[in-house]
Amino acid sequence: MRVWSKSEAQYVDHCIQEDLGMPLGYAMENAGHGVADVISEADVQSIFIICGTGNNGGDGMVAARHLKALGKEVFVYIIGDIDKGTSLCQEQFAICQKLELITDSLDMLPTCDCIVDAIAGTGVVGDLRDDLRQELDVIQTHIQKMTYEPLVVAIDVPTGLVADTGAVDPATLAADVTVTLGAVKQGMLLYPGRSYCGTIVEKGLGVSWDMFIEPSRTMYVTTEFAKKLLPQRIPTAHKGTNGHVVILGGSEGMYGAPVMAAEAAVYSGAGKVTLAVPTSCLDIVTQKVMPEVMTGSFGNMLHVRMHTVDKDAVAIGPGLGRNQEAKEMVRNFVNTFEGPLVIDADGLFALGRIETMGTTFIDRERPAVLTPHPGEFAALTGMTIADIEASRVEVAREFATKHNVVLVLKGAPTVVALPGGHVYINGSGNEGMGTGGMGDVLTGIISALIGQGLPESRAAVLGVFLHGNAADRLHEVKPFGFTPSEVAREIGTSIQALMTEEE
C-alpha cells in the first residue's frame, strides 16, 4: 500500500489543479463523499462535525451535506474565522448555511453518537496554537462527560498528528476511524500517531495520482504486498538449489543467539545451514543445535574464509561478543567479503561509527543488509535514540542511500530502507516480540531468503514481514511469553498463509 508524506499530499493537490486542470473542489467532493459513505455504514444517527477553515474543514462540510441527504441529523461547528478560510471552505460553508447545518455552539455535541474531526489535516504548520488546543480540550471534556461512547471519525488525519513523523499533540482527539484521502499518511503508521487513528480507511480523490509521483517511494507492507515477494520454488528444487547459509557468531556464554539464527534459517527453507563458531564454543554449540544444522569452528581469518567461500548467504554477528579479537575479525571480514552479507548484533557493534568503514559498503556490488535496533543504529550514526525515533523513516532512508546498504531499522514499526531511497514500513508484528533472541531469528530468516535467491532488498522486506506475521499468529494465542524459537517454527505457516492469501 502506497504511503504519502505531507509534501507528497500537497504535491498531488497542486498537480490535480495545474497538470490536469481539474478544480480541487472535485477532489474535495470525492473526499467528503467518501467520508460520508464510511459514516453512513456505521450505526449512527446524529453527527457533530467540527470543521476548521482550511480544506480539511471543506471535506467535513461536503460530508455533512451528503449525510444530511441520507437522512441523518447533522450539525456543523466551525473553529476559526471563516472569512479567513480557503475559498473552497467558504464555498462549502455558504451551502451548509443555506441547508441550516451550521451551529455556533457545542451544545448539541453531547446528544450526537458520532463526532467528526475535520479541523485540520496536512495543512498544519508547526505545533498546534494554544487557542486550538483549548478548543480541543473543551471538546474532549464534552466527550468524556457523555454517558455513551460516540464514534469519533477523523478526516485525513486526526488534527495535531504530524503527517510525516507520527508525533501527536497532547490535545489531539483519538479517533475510532480515520478516513484518509488519496493514500495513508506516513505518520499514521508510526507511533504514537498510529494509536490515535483507530481503523484506517482509505478513500480516493476521484483521480489516479500515480502519474504525478513515483508509485513506490514509501510503501506499507501488507499481507497482499508480502505475498508478491515470496520466492518461487521449482518442482525439482533440492538442497543445492535452496541455498547454503552460513552463520558466523557465538562466544563463550553466548551460545543461544547463533543457534537461534541458524535454526531460523532452517525453518525458513534454507537448503543447507552451517553454523561456525569460535573453536572454544564448538562442542557446546554442537550439542545445543538441531541436527539439521552443520557446525564448524574458526580460530583465524583463514578458517572464516574457508567457511564462507562460495556460500549463498553469510550472516555475521549473533552472540559474537564485543572483545577486540571479535571486532577485528568482523572488520577484516566485512572489508574483504564480497558475497551476500547480513550484519547483525555484535557484528554491527564491531563496525563502530559507519564512517570508519570508509567506502567498504559503497563499493559493494550487492548491498549488505544491516539489521540494527535503535541503540545499535545510534552507535553506527552518532545520533540519539530520541532523534532516530522522531523520524525513523527519513533517517533510515538517508542512511541506506548514503551508505549503499539495505537497512532494517528494527522497532515499532520496523522500517526497511533501500539504497535507491525506497522505504518499506512493516505492517506485521506486535508488542509480544520484545524478547532477547527475536533479532537473531530475523537474521536467520533474511539470510535464508537471500540463500534461496531473493535479492537482499526483497529478502529483507519479506523477512521482516514474515517474522512479524509469525509472531502475530502466536500473539493470537498468548499476548506475550512466546519465544523467538517458537516464532522461527511458525515461519512455514506464515508462508503458507501468504501463498493462499486471496488477491
Ligand SMILES: NC(=O)C1=CN([C@@H]2O[C@H](COP(=O)(O)OP(=O)(O)OC[C@H]3O[C@@H](n4cnc5c(N)ncnc54)[C@H](OP(=O)(O)O)[C@@H]3O)[C@@H](O)[C@H]2O)[C@H](O)CC1
Ligand atoms: N491531498 C489532496 O489532494 C486533497 C486534500 N484535501 C483536504 O485538504 C486538506 C489540506 O487542506 P489545507 O487547506 O492545505 O490545510 P488544512 O485544512 O489541513 O489545515 C488548515 C487549517 O489548519 C489551521 N492551522 C494550520 N496550522 C495550525 C497550527 N499550528 N495551529 C492551529 N491551527 C493551524 C489553519 O488555520 P490558519 O489560521 O493558520 O489559517 C487552517 O484552519 C487535507 O488534509 C485533506 O483533508 C482536499 O479536500 C481534497 C484534495
Ligand SMILES: [K+]
Ligand atoms: K482532521
